Amino acid sequence: MVLPSEPEFEQALNELKVSLTSFLKANPEYEKALEIVQIPERIIQFRVVWEDDKGKAQVNRGFRVQYNSALGPYKGGLRLHPSVNLSILKFLGFEQTFKNALTGLNMGGGKGGSDFNPKGRSDGEIRRFCVSFMSELSRHIGQDTDVPAGDIGTGAREIGFMFGQYRKMRNEFVGVLTGKGKDWGGSFIRPEATGYGLIYYVQRMIEKACPEINLSKPTTRVAISGSGNVAQYTALKVIELGATVISLSDSRGALIAEEGFSKDVVEAIMKLKLAGGYLESYKDFADEKKYTYHAGARPWTLCGKVDIALPSATQNEVSREEAEALVKAGVKIVAEGSNMGCSAEAIDVFEDARKAGGASAVWYAPGKASNCGGVAVSGLEMAQNSQRLVWASAEVDSRLKGIMSDCFDICLDSGSKWSGEQLKEGVLPSLLSGANVAGFVKVANAMKAHGDWW
Template identity: 45%
Template sequence: MENFIEDALKATKHSTPEQDEFYQAVKEVLSSLEPLLVSDSKYTKHNILERLIIPDRQIIFRVPWIDDAGKIRTNIGYRVQFNNAIGPYKGGLRFHPSVNLSIIKFLGFEQIFKNSLTGLAIGGGKGGSDFDPKGKSEGEIMRFCQSFMVELSKHIGETIDVPAGDIGVGGREIGYMFGMYKRLTNRYEGILTGKGINWGGSLARTEATGFGSVYFAENILNKQGETLKGKTCTISGSGNVAIYTIQKLYELGALPVTCSDSKGMIYDKNGIHLNSLKSIKEVARNDLREYLKVHPHATYIPRSEYKEGTNAVWSIPCFAAFPSATQNELNLEDIQILHANGCHLVNEGANMPSTLNAIAYMQKNGILFGPAKAANAGGVATSQLEMSQNASMQKWSFAEVDNKLRHIMKSIFELSYATSKEFGDEGNLMLGANIAGFRKVADAMIDQGAV
């Protein structure tokens, strides 16, 4: 069986050279599947691993747009529709200069299992562009989004593919793309999630990934007879995931003391001031140095002063760490520092924020671990709730959506935990989440034949 997995990994590396992030995501999932493949030969008989690793389709397109100086600029657009065995493709759009095919494929591959774990009828996909909204005017962002949608509109639909936001794509960008879709198609339908509240969006969608991450962490701790109340927590990032992780931590009685962006990090021993953070990041869209103008007692560490090969956020002693920024932001040296400082739990709010070496260290040293595909599934779960509201032409209250989210995250935890126990490694939530997410999709693929 080990040879079967190794063969699949070798085939992946051969067919997708230089796609390191994608290979890492595939290796992390496949390395967990051996107990299932040993117990049930149907998955190897039907060649599920090879079929699952290859996306249904990879769409790459040119995005021309005109800047404020009248110059035609060009970026690359992507949409990888990975697997729709259990429902229409669902996954975000990321606008960031680091975006390439490897990153979009890793995100789309992770999305398959994340979406499966929610228990909702959604498949896995992801998209985006190497366009950077930072430093662009409102007009430039609008023109880029409109051009991006000209091509994307050919490949999406309510029962085909329903994109959402991700890094660099918030309510503003979703609005510009939705408006262009209407103009192109003359149809008003729920082909994007994360829409404005007044035109089809869901209450609690903005908060959902951060809230869901904290709900998942609380479930992990409750299983150990612990809670987050009174605990010091470190958080990376300062986007939606980080902001609403911080908010929910406060609501549960914890003390979140850090946040970060691409230029540096803030440590506030009194607790990150939530309204100041929201004002800086959601309203003014400034960098975190602005925080010191209002809270001069806080410590700001620029990225240039980080110890080489580490993230300064993880140097702050804490009970629980919430990596909520981007992929591979927490490495082996980071987790060793966290462990030495007494960290009990790492709960992933971002997509694949921990390296494989860091995860192995956590498992070996008994650090509780909430893997991303389970812990950060709250965003896509609430996106599906938005789809349900659109389809039924209803609007649910914030409390109703938040309650559904809380129950979904509890269900994901319980499924992941029960599956880890079923396969002889009780409490290994990475193994449990990977097997549970894989099994549902793989069974559907088998039922649907050689397609």
């Protein structure tokens, strides 16, 4: 079932299996559900031929992994990046299945995309690629079948081009994609949702275990990786609440602000990224005395004291050595804004620190729980589309807060029951085990009710 060429998927599957050890020992009948749920319901692969600005034909691989529809239509983003392959998309779709379950909304799990790289391409080239990509994908998706969204490399521009092609081909205006523009079926708070939701989840972690690092205090130091959509809105929400953001990064290096990023600088970075730029050009908008750039580095060993670490770039972006450095730097909370942002070895470091308790204890939250705010608001966008309504920003934000709070409670309760640990006084339950068991059980029970296993 797992091929040697699928390391990311194998890592995600192994994490789930380990988390389920205690639950499966008490409920062995669910072994069959685990055997079945790890295989996607459907994998679609196709070629995408498009014309560049020189009139030459170019070709890329297109994918859609329709992983599990037990809880609702397949739901998950479209990633446009040269690294895209089936292993990454299977891992993302697998994680998405349980993440969507934790939102409490009726959504199955899926993921898709292409090895096309939009960076350095003109608007015309991107439009022609998106038209070709959607021309094939359109026959496999629908508002009640599969509802894709954006992801790395797929922003509002790309969603617009894809939606327009779907509308023309099918002659219908329906909520087949989420992340749409506010004037044509989109939802308020959708661009901000993953970052805001991450902070709402972290706030619940703080309330439960670490009130001394309240996000309203400037002395609370927050390290963030990435500088795309998730990292941007995570940083802005932290700054709005009053804490200090000390790092951002991209694929070329890390930008450190010992005294903290200002809102103006984060907004300048947003404009830079929208234009396809990199943080190495920080001199154009930042005071060199306050901001230092480290080429080829990630932020985790560069920040000095850290209270909260939020990996928000891509998978496996925190190594064992970097996790150990964060523990030494005093980190209390690690919550993933990216999917599987921490390597398996890094998670072991954080979980060992949690189990040890005491002054060096760390509480780790996996992305399938802490970053589910994005897909949650995508689900709310689907609900608005079905009603032909647009909810006010405050209403969407309130619903997002409620979903993240409920998700935390579910993970905490499940982790307390099924971590397989004899928790001593002062030791917190595993949110990793809690998220995996709670998500799996919900999906497995729906599959059993449908006759998918017995």
